[in-house]
Amino acid sequence: MNPLQHLAKEVIGSAIASVFDPKPIDFKASDEAGIGPVRTGCRKPDGMLHTFRSQLNRNAFLMGCHEFTCESEVEHLIVGFGFQHGSTTVVEQMAHAVGTKDAVSIPAHIASAIAGYVKQEHANEVLLFHNHPRNFLNVVINNGPMPSSTDRRTLVSFHRDVVVLGKTLMGGGSVKFYVGENRVVREFHTPDLLPLIERALSPTTPQTPWRP
Numbered sequence: 602m603n604p605l606q607h608l609a610k611e612v613i614g615s616a617i618a619s620v621f622d623p624k625p626i627d628f629k630a631s632d633e634a635g636i637g638p639v640r641t642g643c644r645k646p647d648g649m650l651h652t653f654r655s656q657l658n659r660n661a662f663l664m665g666c667h668e669f670t671c672e673s674e675v676e677h678l679i680v681g682f683g684f685q686h687g688s689t690t691v692v693e694q695m696a697h698a699v700g701t702k703d704a705v706s707i708p709a710h711i712a713s714a715i716a717g718y719v720k721q722e723h724a725n726e727v728l729l730f731h732n733h734p735r736n737f738l739n740v741v742i743n744n745g746p747m748p749s750s751t752d753r754r755t756l757v758s759f760h761r762d763v764v765v766l767g768k769t770l771m772g773g774g775s776v777k778f779y780v781g782e783n784r785v786v787r788e789f790h791t792p793d794l795l796p797l798i799e800r801a802l803s804p805t806t807p808q809t810p811w812r813p
Contacts, residue, residue: 614795639665670732726774
């Protein structure tokens with residue numbers, strides 16, 4: 602598969618899955634309260650756990666993530682640790698890691714901390730935000746956030762844990778994924794559906810009839 606075909610497949614796959622994802626976040630002026638605290642946390646050494654002086658609601662935290670990364674030329678991972686509170690998440694701590702212009706990975710110690718934290722209490726919740734730097738697609742089609750197939754596989758990998766999946770199904774705190782791109786932030790919770798569609802549409806191997 603050449604690079605153009607790979608890009609086309611990524612765009613189509615993301616577009617299909619995004620139909621089932623929530624709408625982009627509509628930030629309010631009050632959400633600007635998260636800009637300073639998240640900026641402070643992101644300036645700490647990579648992977649260091651930072652505790653906020655005051656708790657942040659989910660959208661304030663995400664606003665801070667977005668403002669810190671929207672002009673960046675590399676990808677960032679910002680993880681918020683908090684707890685479910687009504688229809689939002691109250692975020693108390695965060696960790697930050699810097700990637701390259703094409704990708705950012707979840708450091709092993711942060712992945713372990715996420716899994717352990719979610720399992721501690723029924724209401725414990727983790728928010729994973731990462732950004733996509735500006736690219737030529739933003740210029741051509743002015744697209745919103747487009748989680749990649751890798752992003753969606755990462756989502757699935759966390760929910761393979763039966764405790765995490767069980768909490769999600771029972772309405773407890775969960776692991777939520779967000780991506781910021783082209784000045785928009787959106788949650789994604791749908792797996793990559795394109796491989797399933799391709800398998801469903803691919804012709805099956807004809808069976809040789811049995812003859813005695």
